[in-house]
Each structure stands twice: as structure tokens, then as C-alpha cells.
Amino acid sequence: MRRGDRLRAFAARLFDARTMERVVDPAIADLQAEPASISRYAAVIKLIVLCLPEVSMTLGTASMVSVGVLAFVVAALELRPLAFAWSQGKFEPVMLAYLLPQGLAIAVQIGLAAGILCAYGGRAVSRRALTGIVALSLAASAAAFVNVGWITPAANQAFRERVVRQTPTSAPLARGFPELTFNEVRNQYRMASAIASSNPGAVDSTDLHYLANSYHGRWAVTLAPIVFAMFALALVRRRPLIRWAGALGAGVVYLSYIFYLDVPVLPALDGRWLGGAAWYPELALAAIAVVIMSMTRREAHVATR
Amino acid sequence: MAKRPRVLTLSGKEHLVLELLAERGELYGLQLVANSRRRLKRGTVYVTLGRMEDKGYITSRLEDAPPEMGGMPRRLYEATPLGRRVLAAWSAATTHLMPEFAK
Numbered sequence: 001m002r003r004g005d006r007l008r009a010f011a012a013r014l015f016d017a018r019t020m021e022r023v024v025d026p027a028i029a030d031l032q033a034e035p036a037s038i039s040r041y042a043a044v045i046k047l048i049v050l051c052l053p054e055v056s057m058t059l060g061t062a063s064m065v066s067v068g069v070l071a072f073v074v075a076a077l078e079l080r081p082l083a084f085a086w087s088q089g090k091f092e093p094v095m096l097a098y099l100l101p102q103g104l105a106i107a108v109q110i111g112l113a114a115g116i117l118c119a120y121g122g123r124a125v126s127r128r129a130l131t132g133i134v135a136l137s138l139a140a141s142a143a144a145f146v147n148v149g150w151i152t153p154a155a156n157q158a159f160r161e162r163v164v165r166q167t168p169t170s171a172p173l174a175r176g177f178p179e180l181t182f183n184e185v186r187n188q189y190r191m192a193s194a195i196a197s198s199n200p201g202a203v204d205s206t207d208l209h210y211l212a213n214s215y216h217g218r219w220a221v222t223l224a225p226i227v228f229a230m231f232a233l234a235l236v237r238r239r240p241l242i243r244w245a246g247a248l249g250a251g252v253v254y255l256s257y258i259f260y261l262d263v264p265v266l267p268a269l270d271g272r273w274l275g276g277a278a279w280y281p282e283l284a285l286a287a288i289a290v291v292i293m294s295m296t297r298r299e300a301h302v303a304t305r
Numbered sequence: 306m307a308k309r310p311r312v313l314t315l316s317g318k319e320h321l322v323l324e325l326l327a328e329r330g331e332l333y334g335l336q337l338v339a340n341s342r343r344r345l346k347r348g349t350v351y352v353t354l355g356r357m358e359d360k361g362y363i364t365s366r367l368e369d370a371p372p373e374m375g376g377m378p379r380r381l382y383e384a385t386p387l388g389r390r391v392l393a394a395w396s397a398a399t400t401h402l403m404p405e406f407a408k
Binding site for chain 1: 333334335346347348349351352354355356358359365375376377378379380
């Protein structure tokens with residue numbers, strides 16, 4: 001085995017063929033042409049580490065990063081309700097499964113964006129790859145619709161039953177708006193909106209905003225994979241620092257907003273737009289994506305003139 | 306054929322690489338590092354070179370003869386006509402706008 005072959009084999013598992021040919025192979029070839037030294041090996045290892053965010057990875061590695069990000073976000077989202085269950089002395093391992101659908105509803109779009117940036121960062125996305133990304137985000141969107149429409153409400157209710165219900169024989173716990181299925185929440189929202197418009201004082205304002213956000217939030221989560229994929233595609237051709245700072249910033253702001261979004265703040269956030277609070281992060285991301293895409297297009301136009 | 310660059314920008318390191326390649330012709334990555342007086346690092350130079358190739362400023366080829374040590378073929382880098390024009394324009398602009406920083 002030649003010097004550096006193990007390093008090369010390791011790098012080949014992470015990076016795509018183009019990165020290997022352009023970046024890693026020249027470094028290994030130069031390493032093999034020189035006398036062996038630890039500092040020369042260290043330089044190649046540093047190069048491989050630097051390449052992780054700088055260049056595109058193989059789809060396998062990008063998928064692993066994507067799943068890692070997804071798992072991290074799910075864990076972050078599950079922490080608060082699990083801590084509550086623990087504080088009540090009601091924690092059971094099955095609760096992890098009950099909270100999973102809710103976590104996935106938020107985490108999938110962040111993981112998808114991370115995967116796109118890892119797989120295509122720093123290079124042009126081919127038409128074939130674009131078709132794959134569009135298909136994947138549409139599939140994630142369809143899955144999110146089913147998840148937030150029916151699976152998450154049922155899982156949430158099961159979690160609440162475990163935590164709040166005193167004994168198995170006591171009366172079933174009444175479902176809140178988030179525990180209603182998509183059809184139920186839509187019907188209630190339409191009814192409440194109609195009553196509120198004909199008789200403004202008849203429906204409690206906070207309840208109306210809560211209901212509106214339960215309904216609009218499901219549409220927002222359904223469309224989120226498409227918006228996040230669009231945002232990631234807008235970033236892939238930008239410089240690594242902008243790309244990763246943009247992605248990290250968007251993820252942190254999105255998650256912080258989700259944590260901040262609580263019933264008491266909804267009326268103020270919505271303002272005159274009932275249910276608007278559910279849409280703000282995605283509208284902001286979509287607007288930023290459009291601006292970045294138009295900047296990229298303008299730069300390309302200037303460069304080819 | 307090299308791809309067209311998205312925008313004709315030139316970072317400090319890219320400027321240095323172009324200067325070295327314009328002065329000395331074809332060079333290996335390590336020769337660039339050795340001639341840069343520690344301004345280029347062996348751990349990062351290949352990323353810079355890959356990016357410059359994407360921008361169309363340089364071109365590369367694998368060396369002709371198989372290496373005597375039996376290692377992988379090394380990659381040689383050379384400035385493209387576009388790279389030379391960008392370097393000239395950048396240097397002229399620097400001289401004009403910031404003469405205190407010009408050589």
C-alpha cells in the first residue's frame with residue numbers, strides 16, 4: 001500500500017468524484033512525492049476536514065449529515081415535553097415514540113436543507129439532481145400533510161393521556177386544537193371565523209387566533225419542505241461561509257420561532273392576519289431565497305456579458 | 306472547456322496563485338506553497354485551486370510521466386488567458402485606486 005492510500009480511501013467515502021479529482025487526489029499525489037512526515041499527513045487531514053463544509057459530499061455522506069441534523073432537531077424538540085413528563089413523575093420510554101411525529105414535522109425540512117447543502121454545496125445542480133430534489137421535497141411535503149393532519153394529533157393526544165390522565169379508568173382527556181385532525185380543525189376554524197365575522201364578541205380572541213394557527217400551521221408545515229429546499233438551492237452556489245452561516249442562521253431562527261410561538265403571543269403576532277404567525281418564517285425564507293437566486297442570476301449575467 | 310465564472314472576483318489567495326503561475330508557468334500545488342513565502346498553506350491550497358478552476362482562472366492537467374516512486378500522478382496548474390486578464394485588470398485597478406498597496 002502506498003503512502004496516503006488509506007487517507008484517500010477514507011476521503012473517497014465522504015466526497016464525490018469531482019472533489020476527489022480536484023482537491024484530494026492532488027494533495028495525496030504531492031504527499032506521495034515527498035518524504036514522509038507527520039506534518040504532511042496532518043496537512044492532508046486538515047484539507048479533508050476543511051473540505052467537509054467547503055465542497056460537495058457523496059449522497060451517502062450527505063444523507064448521514066441530514067439524518068444527524070434531523071435527529072438533533074427532534075431531540076431538541078422532545079426535550080421540553082419529556083422534561084415536563086419527568087417532573088410529573090410520569091415518564092415512560094414509549095413517550096419518545098409519541099413525540100416523534102411532532103418532532104419530525106419540524107425537523108424534516110431542516111434535515112432536507114442540510115442534506116441538499118452537503119450534497120451540492122459549491123457546485124451547479126444538474127437538471128437531473130434538481131428533479132430529484134423537487135420530487136423529494138414534494139414527497140416530504142405530502143408526508144408532512146398526513147403527519148400533521150392525522151398522525152401528530154393522535155400521538156399528541158396519546159402523550160397527553162399518559163402524562164395528564166390520573167388513572168386508566170378516569171374519563172378520556174378532552175382534545176385541544178392541536179389534537180384535532182385536519183378535517184376537524186378546518187371545520188372548527190371555518191365555523192369560528194364565520195361566527196366571529198358576524199358577531200365579533202361571540203368568540204374569544206385568543207381562542208380564535210389559537211385555532212387559526214392550528215389550522216394555518218398545518219399548511220405551513222406541509223409546505224415547509226418545499227420552501228426549505230428552495231432556500232437550500234438558493235444557497236448552494238454561494239461562498240462556503242455565506243452558505244453555512246445562512247443555513248445555520250435560518251435553522252436556529254426557525255427553531256427559536258417555533259419555541260417562541262405560544263398561545264399568549266399569537267394575537268400580537270398575527271395582528272390583522274388571522275393565522276399569519278404560522279406563515280412568517282416560511283415567507284421570510286422564501287423571500288430571502290428569491291433575493292439570493294436573483295443575485296446569483298445577476299452575477300452570472302454580469303460575468304457572461 | 307473551463308466553465309464561465311459567475312463573477313470576476315479575486316481573493317487575496319487567488320491573486321497570489323495567479324501571480325505565481327503567471328511568473329513561473331506550470332506548477333504543482335506544493336511548489337505554489339513553497340514559493341508563496343508561507344502565505345499559502347498546504348492544507349488549504351488545493352481547495353483554492355479547485356475553486357479557481359471552477360471560475361476558469363486556472364487550468365490543470367495530470368503530469369505526463371508516471372512518477373518514479375510509483376505514487377499517484379501529480380497535478381500541474383497553469384493560469385488561463387482569462388486568469389491572466391483578471392490578474393492584469395485587478396493589478397491595474399489596485400495600482401490606480403490604492404497606489405500605496407501596489408507593488
